[in-house]
Structure formats: C-alpha cells, structure tokens
Amino acid sequence: MGKQSKIKAVDPFCPASRKQQMQQRNEKKKVNAKPKHLDHQEIPFKLRELLKSQKQMTQPKKKRRRKVAFSDNNSKDALQEPRAPNAPLDILVPKFKRQKRETVHNYIQRMDSVSNHVMFLTNNQPVREPEKEVVLTEETKQEKPKTKEFDRRRKARALQKKAEKKVDQLEKEVFQDRVKFGEVAMEPPSFTAVPRKSVGIEKPGERQLLLKNIFKQQNASTIEKKSQLPSMARQRIMEEERERVVQAYRALKKQKQLHHKSTPLNAC
Template sequence: MVKQSSNKPGNSTDQQKKDRDKRKMQRKDVKPRPDEHLEQIPFRLREIMKSKEKMKMGSKKLKKMRTTPFNAQTETSDDIPVPHFRRGKQESESAYLKRMSRETEHVLFLTNNQSERQPELHLEETETKSNKQKSEKKKLFDKGRLERLHKKKLSQKEEKAEKEMFKDEVQFGEVAMQPPALTAKPRKAPGKSQGASKDLLLNSLLGQTASTVKPSMARQRMMEEERERVVQAYRQLKKQKQEQQEKQEKQKSMKKKGFK
C-alpha cells in the first residue's frame, strides 16, 4: 500500500510536464499575429519607427486619416447608411439577388419613413450664430479700443496744459536786467516782525545771537593781548617747523656726500 501511494505524485508531475509540452506545441502551431514581431522590439525603437512612418506619409495624409473617422460618425448619425453589395464565395446567384433586393427594400422603407430635414435652415442657423458671436467680440474689442484712445487723449491734454503753465513768453529783443523777484510768499514760511534785527547767517546756523553792545576798554585790552599772544605762538611754531626742515635737508645732503 505504501508503494502505490508513493508512485502517485510522480505520475502527477509527469502529467503536468506533458500538458505543458502540448500547450507549447499548440502555441507554436498557431499562426503568428501581425503585431507579434513588434512586442520583442524595445518601446523607444518602436516610437522612432512610428515617427519615421508618419514623416514618410506626410502631413496631408495624416490630416485625412484624422478627419475620416469624424466624417464617418456624422454620416452614420445623420444619414441612412448606403449598403455596398459583394457576393460571397459560397453564395449562389439567387441568394445574392434576394439579399440585394431585401437590403434595398429596407433602405427604401427607412427613407420613406424618415423625418423631414432641412439642412439649409440648419446651416443658416449656424451661420447666424457664428456671425452674432463675431459681432459681439468685435463690439467688445472696439469698446476697449475706444476707451484706450480716450485715456490717451486725456493724458496728452494734461501734459500739454502743464507745459503751457510753465512756459514763459518772451518778446523779440527783450533783455532781462535782473533776476525775477518772487512776490508770492511760500505757505510754510515763518512769520517775521518788521522791527526784528537781521542776524548773520553763521549765527543763525549756530543758534547764537550777535551782541550789539560795545565792549568796555578793559575787555578790548584783554582781547588785544590775547590776539598778540596767539600771533606770537603761531610765529614760533612756524619758525620751529622751518628749522626742523632745514636740519632734515642738511642730514640728507650729508648722507648723500658720505655715500659718494
């Protein structure tokens, strides 16, 4: 009993191998698909091949290919499809004629029972709608253009008025003997009494007022002595500087002679 149970799993594996081989053989025997060779080509190479084919076809053919499905849809949605007859390989002549008559009768029935259409009116409606849209767009464009022109004219008028305000008309031969006097007082100018004394510019900047009282004799003597002392000190400093310069020049000349 143990031997029989041990043989079963081996038989199952053999069976699976046989099934796999059969499937592989069936796959090999099947006719290859037209796009099967493209599956083994890399994606990038396929894209390059497609782009080259499109370049060879040209732009006109591509446009036709794009427009044909749309036209076919419109025809099928609006018009009754016209049958195209072709006799089959194993179809007899009588069966072919019967099929033709049956399909023609069906087309005639559909045309007789079709709702009345007026394609000319439909075209006129579409044309009127498109014309209305165009006229509205044109009105909006013209309105914006007029607003821009109006703004431009206003700005030009303002500029012209400003130029005329600052323009001074001078007659031929007129000579100005002095600069123009400002008669109008500025708004933020400080008020000044008529009896006020005119301060010096330097004193006004420094925030000091010039004393109008005459100094005493003692004060004058002290000021003269101070002035003389300052002058003497300045002369001494100048003399010392001159002596130092002379010494330096002598030393330089001595050095030059020693080198020689």
C-alpha cells in the first residue's frame, strides 16, 4: 500500500485559495511591516506606550476610593459640613446590573439578598434628630492650630538640615586640594594642627624610655664632676704638696736601704 497523503483543511465559505490565506495571516503577524497608507500613518506602539507612561508621570496619581455600600457621599451637606462621629449614615438605594458570565439564577439571588439587607437596615434604623447633631466639637476645632504648628516645625527642621548640608559642602570645597597638571610632591604633607578630641600623643623622639633616663643620670654625674674641679692656683698648690710628699717618701726609703746594708757588716 502506498503512503496516504494528509488531507488539508479548506474553508468552504472563503473563496480565496489556501496560499492566499497563508499570505494574509503572515501579513497580520508582521510587526515591522511597511505602512499601508503613506499619507495616514499610525503612531508606533512603543511610542504610544512611551507617551502614555510620560503622561502618567506628569499627572498626580488619584487615590482609589473603596466602594462603601452605605455612605453619605452623595449628599451635598456631607461635603460642606462634616458630621459628628456617632451620627448615623444614609442608606443608599442599590443599583442592579447583571455582571459578565453571571447566570440569571445567580443574578436574581444577588438582587434578593441585597434588597433584603436594605430592608433590614431601614426597619432597624434609629430615630434621627438632625437638629441635635453636633457638626464640629470644640476639640476638633482646636486641632487646626496644632497641625499648623506641626507643619511649621517640620519646615524649620527641613531648612536647618538644608543649611547644615550646605555648610558641609562648603567645608569640603575649602579643604580640597586642587592639584595642577605637572605638579610633583617631593614629600608627604606635614600636619601641624592637632585634632580636638585627640589625647596628647608623643612623637617618636620624645618617648620616656628607660635607657634615656639612665643616659640622663650619667650626663648629670659627669656635669657634677666637671663642676667640682678645683681652680688653677689650688691645682698648683696640690701638685707641689704631692711632689714634696713623694720626695720625703723616697728619702725615707733610701735611709732604710742604707741602714739594712750597714747592719750585716757591723755584725761580722
């Protein structure tokens, strides 16, 4: 048996051939295709997205308000004069609309439950006396000056921080060395100023070492010896006296020697 060929699907309602259908699909898929009408060209998708994001950045974001089932936002008096905290709220009349992919049974059931809830609230609502409702108490009226004072303090702190930042920046610019092109440093910089919080740090040559104390004592002793030397006249007198004593000692020694020599001859 031969190989069976696959029968391709053909749309009976489309008179165009299969080849033309494929070409049309490819043209639709093209992203960077040439414009169909040169006179009327659409804005590119990327540019549209860019403009949209730019518009969102310039415009302030609107805060989304949560949907409240029963509120008094529709009344004009609520916008003009705020109610007291314990004042009862107005009950809104619900508006029904069938949602997407919602069955008729579910839609009727939802309407029934909401209407029952509204009826329950209307029946159990307390007796309202609007003439006795306090719009604003004295405490709430006194809150405005407090908020103004808080804003003033916050602005003062912000200005102080800004001034401190500017001073720091000026100090950095003043104490910054601007080295010119071709400038050569022969030695590292020497700091003469002592930091404020620094303890008295000794320099390498000024430390109180044990050997230094010994050398100081020796130097002091030599200086004392030099200071104790006699004068020239006293030195001469002492020299003469020493010479006389030496001569006397020598004469005495000679006499002893002669005496020893003479004694053995007499004995014989």
